[in-house]
Amino acid sequence: MTALDNMDGRQTVFEAILARRSVRSFTSREVDKVTIDTLLEAAVRAPTNLHEEPWAFAIVQDRTLLDHLSERARSIEGDAVRREFGEPGASLFHDAGTLILICCQPTVFRSADCWLAAENLLLAACAIGLGTCIVGSSLGILNVPESKAMLGIPETFSVTVPIIIGFPEHQSTPTGRKRPLVLSWTPATRG
Numbered sequence: 001m002t003a004l005d006n007m008d009g010r011q012t013v014f015e016a017i018l019a020r021r022s023v024r025s026f027t028s029r030e031v032d033k034v035t036i037d038t039l040l041e042a043a044v045r046a047p048t049n050l051h052e053e054p055w056a057f058a059i060v061q062d063r064t065l066l067d068h069l070s071e072r073a074r075s076i077e078g079d080a081v082r083r084e085f086g087e088p089g090a091s092l093f094h095d096a097g098t099l100i101l102i103c104c105q106p107t108v109f110r111s112a113d114c115w116l117a118a119e120n121l122l123l124a125a126c127a128i129g130l131g132t133c134i135v136g137s138s139l140g141i142l143n144v145p146e147s148k149a150m151l152g153i154p155e156t157f158s159v160t161v162p163i164i165i166g167f168p169e170h171q172s173t174p175t176g177r178k179r180p181l182v183l184s185w186t187p188a189t190r191g
């Protein structure tokens with residue numbers, strides 16, 4: 001049984017957009033390879049400037065390595081990162097069993113492509129019942145040369161979007177949003 005077995009009851013895109021929220025509490029159940037491959041397929045369908053497809057992925061499912069990175073972030077970055085941890089001793093990665101790193105050789109547009117790929121991945125994961133959270137506060141530690149070497153990420157690549165994934169421990173309701181701030185709306189003219 002994989003998360004993909006939920007595909008029959010999957011949400012429409014709009015349902016997934018409304019249902020998605022950041023999940024920070026996961027069960028111990030691992031996300032299997034077939035499911036991760038499917039999420040990556042969704043990610044790479046994102047729009048891409050000049051059809052560059054600049055993204056590359058690193059998948060981390062070694063909990064010891066995740067704990068190690070979390071500890072290093074805590075010791076190197078101190079208070080700035082501590083704010084993100086919540087409880088003392090809590091993991092930067094919220095004890096998720098899977099971290100997907102979307103990487104590129106960054107320029108403004110390549111980074112944009114990676115963020116678009118990230119949103120595809122978040123929505124696809126939500127549609128099949130998985131929980132996700134972007135962990136921007138881990139970018140510092142992930143991009144130090146020693147971490148990249150540990151993660152098999154070449155020096156020329158940077159981690160652009162870190163996303164934790166797992167099976168949500170609780171059902172959660174989506175967070176609210178302000179109404180869209182429309183600065184102007186020029187009406188159509190009749191020719």
Ligand SMILES: Cc1cc2nc3c(=O)[nH]c(=O)nc-3n(C[C@H](O)[C@H](O)[C@H](O)COP(=O)(O)O)c2cc1C
Pocket residue numbers: 020021022023024084133134135136137138174175
């Ligand atoms: C660029 C970016 C960085 C983020 N970094 C973190 C983070 O380090 N830790 C965390 O728990 N959530 C992080 N989040 C998740 C946001 O806190 C979350 O998206 C926001 O509170 C709205 O909640 P929602 O995603 O449930 O709608 C990040 C989100 C974005 C877009």
